[in-house]
Amino acid sequence: MSSPTDILIVGGSGVVGKRIAAHLALRFPGRVVIAGRDEQRALATCRAIEHGTTARRIDVDDRASIGPALTGVGTVVSCVTQREQHLLRMSIEGGRAYTDIAARLAFWQGSDELDAEARRTGARVVLGAGLSPGISNMMAKKLAAMLPRLERVETAILLSLGDEYGSDSLNHVLEALMQPFAVFENGLRREAVPFSESRSVPFPEPLGERTTYLFPWSDVVYYPKTLGARTALGRIALDPPWVGKLASLLMRAGGRDRLKRPGFFHGNRRAIDRIKRLYRRDDQFALVVTTEGGGRRTSMNLIGRHQADVTAASAAEFARALASEEISAAGLWLPEQIVSHEQFFAALEAQGYRPTTSIGT
Numbered sequence: 269m270s271s272p273t274d275i276l277i278v279g280g281s282g283v284v285g286k287r288i289a290a291h292l293a294l295r296f297p298g299r300v301v302i303a304g305r306d307e308q309r310a311l312a313t314c315r316a317i318e319h320g321t322t323a324r325r326i327d328v329d330d331r332a333s334i335g336p337a338l339t340g341v342g343t344v345v346s347c348v349t350q351r352e353q354h355l356l357r358m359s360i361e362g363g364r365a366y367t368d369i370a371a372r373l374a375f376w377q378g379s380d381e382l383d384a385e386a387r388r389t390g391a392r393v394v395l396g397a398g399l400s401p402g403i404s405n406m407m408a409k410k411l412a413a414m415l416p417r418l419e420r421v422e423t424a425i426l427l428s429l430g431d432e433y434g435s436d437s438l439n440h441v442l443e444a445l446m447q448p449f450a451v452f453e454n455g456l457r458r459e460a461v462p463f464s465e466s467r468s469v470p471f472p473e474p475l476g477e478r479t480t481y482l483f484p485w486s487d488v489v490y491y492p493k494t495l496g497a498r499t500a501l502g503r504i505a506l507d508p509p510w511v512g513k514l515a516s517l518l519m520r521a522g523g524r525d526r527l528k529r530p531g532f533f534h535g536n537r538r539a540i541d542r543i544k545r546l547y548r549r550d551d552q553f554a555l556v557v558t559t560e561g562g563g564r565r566t567s568m569n570l571i572g573r574h575q576a577d578v579t580a581a582s583a584a585e586f587a588r589a590l591a592s593e594e595i596s597a598a599g600l601w602l603p604e605q606i607v608s609h610e611q612f613f614a615a616l617e618a619q620g621y622r623p624t625t626s627i628g629t
Contacts, residue, residue, distance in 0.1 A: 272342040272364075275591050276301045278326055278355065279347035281313040283432055284369060284398070287580030288345060288587065293319035295588055303337055304348075328355045338362060343591040345397075345583060346370075356382070356393070360600075363389040365590035369398035369583050383600035393600045394607065397586035398579040399555060400425055400502075401487035402603060406612045407557035407568040407623065408487070409604040412495050414627065416562030420499040421491045423557050424469045424480050428507040430550035432576055449484035452491075455498040462504075463516040469503060471554045472571040472624065478505040481516055487602075494602050497559075507550055553578070565628040570621060581619040585612060 275292055279285040280302030293300045298320030302310045310323035326337035328346070331354045338344070344359045346368035359366040360382060386393050396402050404423050412418040451460045463481040471478050485502035492500055506512040553575035558567040572578055586607065589595045595606055603612075613623065 272340045274341045275343045276341040281309045285347035291584035345587045360391040365392045367394045367397045367586045387598045390598045397583040400485045402582045404487045405603040406609045410609040411559040411566040419561040421497045422501045424503040426505040426554040428550045453499045463519045480505045568623045570623040585615045
């Protein structure tokens with residue numbers, strides 16, 4: 269009996285999912301399955317992409333729908349928020365390859381158990397395949413290799429309000445405002461809140477210096493474990509800058525309590541959408557990763573437009589490496605633990621994304 273070879277894109281009709289599906293359908297014609305809660309929408313995406321793509325229904329919150337959706341599937345790419353770990357766990361139980369673009373902090377809880385199960389079943393899992401985590405991890409890995417030892421990693425991401433985002437991506441930023449999170453400095457863990465501790469960070473031109481704020485990007489949470497960093501911080505900047513200043517002001521004024529009120533986001537979503545339309549031509553993104561250690565400082569940056577495009581290019585490369593079994597070791601991995609940064613950036617450059625590296629002292 270032959271091994272299952274289909275590639276299931278969960279949320280494959282979404283902003284990023286349909287881009288990932290288009291990438292993979294060119295590489296693996298006839299093997300890409302676009303899945304979501306609305307099968308008719310998935311069918312429409314298949315007609316737009318072609319290359320033998322097929323549609324399937326799945327609801328990641330309904331365990332009973334996941335089993336049938338995984339029939340014949342060898343690789344799973346998740347582009348949706350998962351309240352529970354049903355999809356991840358069932359993928360591991362079936363010995364499948366798995367990756368996602370939105371690895372939540374919760375997925376690392378109980379990781380030893382999941383890793384042991386993946387090694388038993390032969391599942392190959394790479395958590396975090398988008399912009400951050402994903403590209404940022406590969407930058408950190410490359411930069412760490414250039415230092416005599418790694419002491420500090422900082423990630424700074426600039427996002428534009430007018431860019432195109434899926435509902436899950438926007439909700440992630442909004443919901444992150446409500447929760448304190450842990451940061452690691454000098455080997456010690458402390459609590460912080462989003463949009464606090466502002467600091468100016470130099471982004472690539474034409475963006476220049478921008479005010480950034482602490483933010484719980486998932487990648488930095490893992491660097492003390494995966495790269496041995498004693499300090500790992502994540503920051504966010506928003507364009508236009510007044511949005512970040514407003515968010516910071518709200519946090520200082522006790523805005524988290526308002527955000528927690530039932531229906532707050534739903535009730536204000538139209539207002540958010542109206543503001544986004546005002547800035548629809550502002551769609552730049554930028555990613556800067558800086559490392560320090562042994563008296564040296566290195567950094568990489570990437571700038572472009574339409575962050576969904578580069579997120580999809582990154583995720584498609586991780587999925588390709590899994591589907592082709594270039595990533596062959598069973599277990600639960602973060603990108604920097606298992607993926608070659610040389611090969612990854614070569615693939616990204618082939619898609620037109622060329623990060624810049626600088627070395628200082």
